[in-house]
Amino acid sequence: KALWNVTRPLIFSNTFNFSVVIYNVSLPPEVLPFFTxxxxxxxxxxxxxxxxxxxxxxxxxxxxQIHFNTVLTLSTNASTFAIPITVYNGLMKVIHHRPEKFEGQLDFGTLGVGESRSMIFTIRNDNPVDIVVARFETNMSWASVEILGIEKGNGTTLTCKHNQSEINTDPLYIKPYHYAVFNVSIVAPEEEGAYVADIWMFTQFQDLFIPIIFRAAKGSLHAIPDKFVFDKVYPGRVPYKVLQIHSTFDDYMEVTMVSFQPADPRFYFTPQNSNTVLLQPHKHSIVGKIYFDAKKDCRDDCYVGLPTFSPAGHQWLLGMSLDKDVADTDQYLFTKLQQKWNRLENLQQNTANVTIELDTNQVWGFLFSAQAHLHWPTLVKKSKIKYPLTQIGNLSVSDFIVENPGDESVLIQVLPLSLYPNPHTILDLMSQSLSQDLTDYVETDDTNTFVLYDLEPVGQKS
Structure with a gap:
């Protein structure tokens, strides 16, 4: 909008029971160029x-582009009064969610003919008044724009999923110090070439035009696999998947970025090499590896694992001496970890979903997905050891395997239940998970019935 001058009378009402004398009015020197x-x-x-x-x-x-707060100082015989003055321009701030090749543009790069692609951007209202968006639209049939949600603050991404059908867009009100997130979708025409369009937004203060540019070419990208699934992961195990991209474009392309939406520190990418990663025309190209590290979110306070340097881990180490209180300690630690896991399940946070976005020097915003499923790990593959019929005085031997499926060392202590102080505490604790395997009577006193042999001497004899 054009510049204009505004003159306003300042009217004062005296509610004192005596006359008020205004003997001086002043403004800070830095705003004198704007006020008289x-x-x-x-x-x-x-x-x-x-x-x-x-x-x-x-x-x-x-x-x-003026936007500031100041005060007008009124000196009187009653007191000195500070009158706040707010100057705002009514302009919306456009925030792009990806690097801009040219400032202000939504550049989709190269798309295959007929390919669909979307991009989000944010409009922020830093003004102390409502912004009324009379309408927002695009000027091309192959492009469309929709609002995803509005939230308070100076953020750029939504903190939760919004019901779009409940957002009134006729007109759209963006409250003071709120931001709105929009999604623009395009479908590349069947004809190759460069295309340009605009997103139009009209408010009471501004006619905003956001350019859209892209190039349509014959070809496409395909992720191999098209969805990355990480099964049975937990803090302490960091699996990875090899990312391959098949390109049907005729040109070599350089991979410039791999990112995750929404941002999740547990997912991360490492390139195939430290040099440039190229996508070869009409071939599979190994781009790098996608990792999932559950521990990056919970650090040393996870539902699995007791670091020995932590208070809880130290407490568990002391219990290896099998003092009389070890059952209470183990019960407390197990229950605490189990509650953390149950909370993840109840909040449905035991599954993580992200969209992986890959950019090249020509194709931007190529999307595919990844999913990780957390679980409660185990060190043994079978929960029941079954002995054959054994005559009195004879000995039957059965082995069991303890396996660490993770990437970090695990310190374990294995002993018969008869050597464990107060074994009924542990039986009560495990009764639910072992309900199908436990009989009505469980031997807890006889130390000679079940004996755990040291595997090293057994191995040496054999």
Whole structure:
């Protein structure tokens, strides 16, 4: 909008029971280029219970991008008053969610003919008044724009999923210090070439035009696999998947970025090599590896694992001496970890979903997905050891395998239940998970019935 000058009378009402004398009015020196105090003849006397226009305040901006707060100081015989003044331009701030090749443009790069692609951007209202968006639209049939949600703050991405059908867009109100996130979708025409369009947004203060550009070419990208699934992961195990991209374009392309939406520190990418990663025309190309590290989210306070340097881990280490309180300690630690896991399940946070976005120097915003499923790990593959019929005085031997499926060392202690202090505490704790395997009677006292042999001497004899 064009610049304009605004002059407003400042009317004061005296509610004191005596006359108020205004003997000076001042503004901070840094805002004097924008304001002039007009028709102030000092002193100005305002009788008790009287109102009058003491002076005029003229605002004469010399640019449109002005946005600040200041105060007008009123010196009187009653007190010194500070009158807040807010100057705003009513303009919306456009925030792009990806690097801009040219400032202000939504550049989709190269798309295969007929290919669909979408991109999000944010409009932020940093003004102290509502922004009324009369309409927002695109000027091309192959492009469309929709609002995803509005939230308070100076953020750029939504913190939760919004019901779009509940957002009134006729007109759209963006409240002060709120931001709105939009999605623009395009379908590349069947004809190769460069294309340009605009997103139009009309408000009471501004006619906003956001350019859209892209190039349509014959070809496409395909992720191999098209969805990355990480099964049975937990803190302490960091699996990875090899990312391959098949390109049907005729040109070599350089991979410039691989990112995750929404941002999740547990997912990360490492390139195939430290040099440039190229996608070869009409071939499979190994781009790098996608990792999932559950521990990056919970650090040393996860539902699995007791670091020995932590208070809880140290407490568990002390229990290896099998003191009389070890059952209470183990019960407390197990219950605490189990509660963390149950909470993840109840909140449905045991599954993580992200969209992986790959950019090249020509194709931007190529999307595919990844999913990780957390689980409660185990060190043994079978929960029941079955012995054959054994005559009195004879010995039957059965082995079991303890396997660490993770990437970190695990310290374990294995012993018969009869050697464990207060074994019924552990039986009660495990009764639910072992309900199908436990009989009505469980031997807990006889230390000679079940004996755990040291595997090293057994191996040496054999």
């Amino acid at each position: 105090i007009v028709n102030f003849t000092k002193p100005v006397v305002i009788q008790s219970q009287q109102s009058l226009a003491a002076f005029l305040l003229k605002f004469h901006p010399n640019q449109t």
